[in-house]
Amino acid sequence: MWIEPCEDTECFMRGLIRRNPGESEFHQAVREFVETVMPFVKANPKYRESQILERMTEPDRIIIFRVPWEDDNRNVRVNRAWRVQFNNSIGPYKGGLRFHPTVTQSVLKFLGFEQVFKNSLTGLPMGGAKGGANFNPKGKSDREIMRFCQSMMIELHRHVGEDTDVPAGDIGVGGREISYLFGQYKRLENRFVGVLTGKGLQFGGSLIRTEATGYGNVYFCENMLNHAGDSLNGKTVTVSGSGNVATYCVEKATLLGANVVTMSDSSGFIHDPNGIDAEKLAFVKDLKEVRRGRIHEYTEKFSGATFHQGTRPWNVPCEVAFPCATQNELSADEARTLISNGVKAISEGANMPTELAGVHEFLQAGVLFGPAKAANAGGVAVSGLEQSQNAQRLSWSREEVDQKLHSIMKDIHEKCVQYGQDDGFVNYVRGANIAGFLKIADAMLAYGNV
């Protein structure tokens, strides 16, 4: 009997929710994708008849394992880790590792799913994956972090490799953690290969990788504004987060003439109407990366700035907003506040920071809305460039990598315009989803029923 594929989002989502119960973040990411891609699939029988959406929303495999480690007081501790290898149709799996107590299978499936289309948009040969552990790095000593990373790699090394799966950083996984993970991989395998990206410059890392997600997000936003006859120069900008993505987003936006007035962490946000210039940002970098302190300490150092505990920066009037902390950090109510305060553009540095109802608000209001899978693809793009440099045993200059990042973000913007243009307004969500989908779908069709 011929099984009729679902032809509307609600029918499709009912099946997906039944097959993946309780995974709300995964449901949300798929719904955002299917809402825009379903009409395209419906209009193209070759995709519809091959059940392509059903196949694409099922990961290739999920590896789940125990990570036992010992804390500094010699207590035995245990965490759970995952690697979600979502889709390798167009290249080896690629995607970050997240260490955070909120990590669940649902979170990693949503991130892995998004990663598939994001990597496709970069134009580089990378499949999509994501991994991590429900480990909380906050308050842990360097030695504890090292022991955790080494223990995690004892299992993970069997499943990764330069032509199989190449992890990178994400929340809670920065240069320190990647170094511990890479050091352990090298010991276990006795091979020096590009199995992880975001490595130190002394051992195969790429210039600009640290800055790439934040810089790329600003380049994407500047492309959206330029396309609409505007620019970041002179704009008041709000940013959330104070980690890797947020820091370099603030740096590049300021270099392009914007006045960035907020940053945040999980305890609240700081508002500095005078702008977070290079000197102030250097303080934040040292505070968060070296001293591992809290964002409120900014107000003790710089007069005129205020700290707002337990709240997010979206009620501060701005023309451009860059959510760069975590998923679902911008609600529909906050979207309405931003719109009534005259926001012109939102560019997502974090993955899925805007709740779906908030995305709908922005699109209905005609705000330029850069979805994560397009706007924050610069990080994984430069990771792809790090893989190329490792394979060639070469290191490219800062200028060369930055120039490539620039042109990749421009290309992604053009693809979004190509598939998202509608009566003069560009729906970047639809554009990114369809452009990302096409390459994966065509590869899967070519492989047959896989």
Ligand code: NDP
């Ligand atoms: P970091 O760990 O460097 O920084 C995360 C920042 O977000 C910190 O300021 C942290 O505050 C804040 N944060 C984390 N969780 C929460 C929460 N539940 N509520 C409020 N604030 C929170 O991570 P990254 O900068 O690397 O990643 C940020 C986002 O960007 C994530 O969504 C990630 O998936 C995405 N991303 C990252 C890429 C990369 O190259 N690093 C690439 C593409 C996307 P605190 O210090 O208090 O925890």
